[in-house]
Amino acid sequence: MIKNIIFDFGDVFINLDKQIIFREMEKFGGELTLTPELLQLNNQYEVGKITSDEFLSGLAEVYPQASKEQIKNIWNGMLLDFPEERLQFIEKISQEGNYRTFLLSNTNALHIEHVEKIMGTEKYHRFQNSFEKFYLSHEINLRKPNAEIYQFVLDQNNLVAEETFFIDDTKENTDAATELGIHCWNMQVGKETILELNSKL
Known part of the structure; x- marks a missing residue:
C-alpha cells in the first residue's frame, strides 16, 4: 500500500526547455552537446559545492564571448510556466x-x-x-x-x-x-x- x-x-x-542553453550558447561559440567539463560544473553546482558566481564564472570560461549576465539569462531561460x-x-x-x-x-x-x-x-x-x-x-x-x-x-x-x-x-x-x-x-x-x-x- x-x-x-x-x-x-x-x-x-x-515546464522546462532543457535544450535552450545549447541553442542559445551556440551563438557564443558553444557546442550542442553536454561536454564532460560542463557536466562536472553543473553537477558541482547542483550539490552546492560551488557558488552561483563560481558557476557563472565557470561557464564564462567555456563561453568567453558571452557576458555573465547573458549566461545567467540563458540559464534561467530553461524555466518556463x-x-x-x-x-x-x-x-x-x-x-x-x-x-x-x-x-x-x-x-x-x-x-x-x-x-x-x-x-x-x-x-x-x-x-x-x-x-x-x-x-x-x-x-x-x-x-x-x-x-x-x-x-x-x-x-x-x-x-x-x-x-x-x-x-x-x-x-x-x-x-x-x-x-x-x-x-x-x-x-x-x-x-x-x-x-x-x-x-x-
Whole structure:
C-alpha cells in the first residue's frame, strides 16, 4: 500500500526547455552537446559545492564571448510556466491527507530564485506548503540518481521504500530509486502529465 509520494519538480510541475542553453550558447561559440567539463560544473553546482558566481564564472570560461549576465539569462531561460492546474492538483492531494508528500529536485540557487520570481512569492509558498519536506539538491548536497539521496529521504522521514511512490521524468532517476524498492513512475513529458497520477498509483 502506497503511503508516501515523492515528486520531482522540473517537467513534472514546472515546464522546462532543457535544450535552450545549447541553442542559445551556440551563438557564443558553444557546442550542442553536454561536454564532460560542463557536466562536472553543473553537477558541482547542483550539490552546492560551488557558488552561483563560481558557476557563472565557470561557464564564462567555456563561453568567453558571452557576458555573465547573458549566461545567467540563458540559464534561467530553461524555466518556463507552472500551470495552475498542477498547483491545484498537488494542493488537493496535500489537503486530502491520504499520502505524505515530498519534493525531491536536482536544482540550484539561481533556478530556485528565478522560479519564485516566475511564480510569484505567494504561489511559490503555496507550492512549498503542499509538501511535508521540500528537498533541493543544492541544499542537501546530494543529487539524483545517486542512491544516497533516496536513502536520505527515506531515513530522514522513516519511510518504507515499498510504501513509497516516486515520480520523475528522467529514467535514470527512477531506475535508481527502483533498485531501493521504491515504486516509480517515469513520466513521459509531452505524453503524460502529473494529473494522471491517480491512475499510476
